[in-house]
Amino acid sequence: MRAVVADDDRSTALMLSRTLEKWDFEVTVAHDGTSALDAIIKGPTPSVAILDWMMPGIDGIDVCRRIRQASLSSYVYVILLTSRSSRQDLVAGLDAGADDYLTKPFDPDELRARVRVGQRMLALLANIKQLSGLLPICSYCKRIRADENYWEQVESYITDHSGARFTHGICPACFEKVASEIKT
DSSP: OEEEEEOSSHHHHHHHHHHHHHTTOEEEEESSHHHHHHHHHTSSOOSEEEEOSSOSSSOHHHHHHHHHHSOOSSOOEEEEEESOOSHHHHHHHHHTTOSEEEESSOOHHHHHHHHHHHHHHHHHHHHOOOOOSOOOBOTTTOOEEOTTSOEEOHHHHHHHHHOOOOOOOOOHHHHHHHHHHHHO
16 A cells, blocks of 8 residues: 655654554655645555645645545545644544544554554445446447447446346336237
């Protein structure tokens, strides 16, 4: 898994990156908000971002907002790690898009527990498939045009894109129609 650590305090950034590396994360370190945002948006999308609130350039709150506005390839679990400890700050951080909030100095065991929560959430999100948008469907055979301009059965398409499974039967109206066609 990839992680981005953003903190202008170099000793905190080093401690965080070494801690995450022990937990098998590939870590990118940024020392200001602009670099952090670039690492998250332009680089391969990280699984986790740990952001300081007060940084040069763009602050951590604004980085959170911009992450949530960006069209990323996958969800980024954002933890704000800051010395700001008031309830208003916590609410502002979560409202800006942070998934979790820790105050400095941080406890490594608590950080690990919160990172694990993020990993569980990301694993759940990875298992969710969602149908969205316009589905081109043939009005005669009811096949759906897939992404590669290949026409496939609606059941196959939905199974591939949602995880739903189908069983087949005949509804009463169709049964009567088929039965009358067979008799003739």
